[in-house]
Amino acid sequence: MTTDPSSPDQTSPTAGSRVLVVGMVALITVGAFEALAVSTAMPTIAKALDGLGLYAAAFSLTLATSVVGMVVSGALADRTRPVQPLLIGVGSFALGLLAAGLATSMTVLLVGRALQGLGSGMFVVALYVIVARAFPAEQRAKVLAAFSAAWVVPSLVGPMIAGFIVQTFGWRWVFLAVVVIAVPAAIIIVTTTWRVPAPDAAADGGATGPLPWRRFGLATLAGAGVAAMSLGAATDGAERIALVAGGAALATAAGAPLLPRGTFRAARGLPTVVALRGIVAAAFFASEVFLPLILQTERHMTPASAGTILTVGAVTWATGSAVRGRSHWSPTTYLRLGSSLIAVAIVAVATLTLPASPTAIAWVGWACGGFGIGMIYPTLAVLVFDLSEPHEQGSNTSALQVSDALMSAFVLALSGTAVTALVAQVGVGGYAVGFGATLLLALLAVAISPRVVRAPAAR
Template sequence: MTGRIDTRESIWSGGYFAVTVGAVALIFFAALESLAMTTVMPVVSHELDGAALYAAAFAGTLATSVIGMVVAGAWCDRGSPVAPLTAAVGLFVAGLLVAGLAPTMGVFVAGRLLQGLGVGGQIVALYVVVARVYPPRPHGPLFAAFSATWVIPSLIGPFAAGAVAQYLHWRWVFLGVAVLTAAAFVLVFTRLHGRQLGTDEPSTARIGPRVWLAVAVAAGVLGLSLADQLRPWTIPVVAASVVVLVAAVLPLVPRGTLRAGRGLPSVVLMRGLIAGALFGSEVYLPYLLVTEYGFSVTWAGLALTVSAIAWAVGAALQGRFGDRLGNARTSILGVGLLTTATVLATATALGHLPPATAIAGWSLAGGGMGLMYPRMTVLTLAYSTPQNQGFNSSALSIFDAAGSATTIAVMGLVFTALQATDAGFAVVFALGALLSLLALVPGLRLGHAHEKHV
């Protein structure tokens, strides 16, 4: 009951064409929105008077994406992926519309939470669609196409979003992506609707506990993000949020992850740390360029484009020389590049250096991430068996999202607390540098599985 088409067809042939184009487009528009958000957020924050919720607009989306991942995965295991994909795309589009039409920053953040639920579920459901619609042979080319959909938005998304915000209005960044996403989904749905895509052996595993754990992760991150708004209860809220977050994440990741256990636990931990260091800092780079150096949002977005190009180069080098370089040297080189970039950003903010210092430095961050990020995925699969591939892959994504969201939330607290001083940007970037250096601890404990044969 796979509902697959002729196995001799390619992913771009008549039988698969609409599904392939629609699925690639859905991921493309999700990636485009994610990168565009970082570029236009300084303008949104200024217009909606939402500086206090700046970090929550980013961290909240990552937090709720964990819920979307868990729910969509369990839903797909129990039947066809069409229903969870429909629900996920509906939530994503609804969130885009709410954010695009938001009259206040609070409503805007609510829209971002909906987007997180949708994008997390959408990615998981699309992966299941691939497994149940396409035979194994074209999986490689299709996932390569999915990867390419992240590269192109990285190159054009920040600049294009800045131009839309500058010459039209920032609201069209969200409203435009909503319309395009809906059109892409129609393309997929018309080909999948009515096809038998269920599994012959539906999962009977209990999903309730994992869903509640994902909800707890999201609640912990949101608690951190909003703690500054809950004075005089800020400190108790922060403490309670950290306890909830740690307790909820532990069952969702391999045992020994927080202790940097050798092998897979260190892979998962390192991924979360480098994600937090980069994405937490990157949230504030355009903000720095716009508010302190007078950049337009269009030109501020180019700093992210430079990093994206370097990321693509780093990933290409990793794919070609990664096995020869080895895991330890990859970690040292990647962490060194990322740390240098965050230190340069810190120095720029602290010493009011020319903005080119931070922009050029950020290309090093992209290169370092390009070396390390794909290696973490390869190692996760290499350390996995058919019986735990789903759990391990999920753990990598969850800790990635949780690490990024937590870091952004903490940086938001620090930045808000220091907003009356000139130290806010410098301290945020310094925290990114510290996290990057800390990633070297698990980075030297990655070990070796059978990654050369994966």
């Protein structure tokens, strides 16, 4: 870590930077565990609080407020030290955990979940800005690889641990126990980044003036659109179509101004970087969501066996990030290779719709997809750092996260609606439509990857 902006050439980690990485990885691990554990515990929670009718809202509300948190954190980080939005985010996250853990009604639980989403959106963006400002360029990809690795253990054992906690201590401790880890992790980060400076407004035109309340309002509307799409995906019939279509329209209209100009046409440089994050996330996650379902319903595998394909993807994701952190190819090479591997993975898992196809093809393919996205995510984050002035790091990092959230929700909702309807009509072949759509997205990512590099200036 360097707290002196004039000495960015350090390539070997200092003791302070190692402690900081430990704190940041611990905080991301906590967030990952909570995200996975709640999915395991929520059926028990909804039943205990007589709130099965609000089951889907417990997830969609968190998604919605996380979008708001991302935008707020980015604006604050551009105006002050990143430790401030980090503290607010962790405080909101911890307060949400306490509210959910002590909830006596589903309404209180939803308030807690909303605070958790707001907080997690804020501290994730703040952590990325800390990487940009506290580490020299040579170390950033390695730190981001550690962020990816932080998801591996929760992916492997999170649901199992959550189930044990629910059965042994009660569902409330799924929330309350996390506070015990989140707060010390935040203290470590704060003590090691307290002197990481705010952007020098005088030197680089840093963001000054009042907070962008209009952007906060747009983020709230975009979050509402995400929530509507998420809720719609959990319903049926005309209600599903109305929620998905209305949510998609709202999220698109409100979300577009939150992204760099030119994002939708993949203008060279930062707009393509932000667009790629959304496209790749949508291609990967909208494919992944169908894997356990098709393995259980069409290949008659147990939930535990079907879930191993997701574990394989999580492990190779971390492996891909580690390779990215230790090698020195061009950004375009990482992005084209990673996107190509995701395309290969989608073709491989699409063979599950063919009765004679071995399931092993899907496992090998999804391992390739995990490796590919593992290379892509840190590459895009590093590009955002490189293409941003210090006073833009917060807003551009939040744009990266918002693109991920909006595009993933959009494609998941639309493909889920289409696939559900088609499977009911034509059977297993209906899944091919969903995989076909995500394959097109992966191929689009391959095609536009070279556009992350700005065009050379005319002479």
